[in-house]
Amino acid sequence: GAGVSQSPSNKVTEKGKDVELRCDPISGHTALYWYRQSLGQGLEFLIYFQGNSAPDKSGLPSDRFSAERTGGSVSTLTIQRTQQEDSAVYLCASSLPSGSGQDTQYFGPGTRLTVL
Amino acid sequence: GNSVTQMEGPVTLSEEAFLTINCTYTATGYPSLFWYVQYPGEGLQLLLKATKADDKGSNKGFEATYRKETTSFHLEKGSVQVSDSAVYFCALTNSGGGADGLTFGKGTHLIIQP
Numbered sequence: 506g507a508g509v510s511q512s513p514s515n516k517v518t519e520k521g522k523d524v525e526l527r528c529d530p531i532s533g534h535t536a537l538y539w540y541r542q543s544l545g546q547g548l549e550f551l552i553y554f555q556g557n558s559a560p561d562k563s564g565l566p567s568d569r570f571s572a573e574r575t576g577g578s579v580s581t582l583t584i585q586r587t588q589q590e591d592s593a594v595y596l597c598a599s600s601l602p603s604g605s606g607q608d609t610q611y612f613g614p615g616t617r618l619t620v621l
Numbered sequence: 622g623n624s625v626t627q628m629e630g631p632v633t634l635s636e637e638a639f640l641t642i643n644c645t646y647t648a649t650g651y652p653s654l655f656w657y658v659q660y661p662g663e664g665l666q667l668l669l670k671a672t673k674a675d676d677k678g679s680n681k682g683f684e685a686t687y688r689k690e691t692t693s694f695h696l697e698k699g700s701v702q703v704s705d706s707a708v709y710f711c712a713l714t715n716s717g718g719g720a721d722g723l724t725f726g727k728g729t730h731l732i733i734q735p
Contacts, residue, residue: 538722548710550722564722596665598723610723612657612665 507531509613511597517619518587526582526616530599537580538600538610539572543593554580555602587620594618623648627711627726634701635734642696642729644685644711652713654678654687654694655723660707668696668709706733 510529518524530537539551554560554574565571569587574580584591594617598610627644634640646652656668656678669678674689683698694711711726 540722547727548712548723548725550724553722598665609667609670611667614664 511613528597534599536600538598540596623724625726631730640698655712657710
């Protein structure tokens with residue numbers, strides 16, 4: 506079946522604008538993760554969803570970042586009032602339930618965000 | 622907290638050379654360990670994993686053994702090919718990821734010359 510898909514693949518925005526990044530997980534995967542990949546910080550974990558449960562937001566870098574997951578499937582990562590330091594590749598991953606023993610994370614191709 | 626340390630490179634080798642990329646970790650409990658690979662222009666792919674001490678993960682000629690006594694998970698391949706050129710990430714997770722996600726090393730850029 507299809508892998509994890511993300512859209513858009515590239516996004517260029519002006520400082521101060523809001524952006525929305527979308528992730529479609531693999532069908533049947535109840536766990537969904539967001540990561541950020543940047544030159545300075547490497548790969549950072551941002552947030553995790555298990556089904557429809559409320560996520561732990563403590564990994565989000567600031568209160569300008571938020572994420573939601575509708576119907577236990579598609580997820581949206583929103584960055585408000587973007588700053589130049591938000592420029593990075595945002596990666597989404599999905600897996601079978603965390604702790605199930607078959608919970609390898611499969612990654613999408615990422616969204617490259619550039620804030621001018 | 623968890624952390625992963627790996628050589629950043631770039632590491633440049635000739636085709637058919639022996640490869641070792643070192644990875645050491647700090648974690649509580651008994652983490653699962655992974656190597657992910659990112660080929661040029663592509664997304665992150667799982668290369669291999671090991672979930673308990675002394676387990677050996679293997680795939681595409683690559684191997685890594687979970688060494689709890691040395692907290693290491695070094696990646697090895699006996700004879701590299703040009704097509705192995707990529708960035709390799711060592712990673713760990715406790716309890717299958719969950720609220721902590723994967724903790725990654727900085728990545729090692731591997732360049733194989735013909």
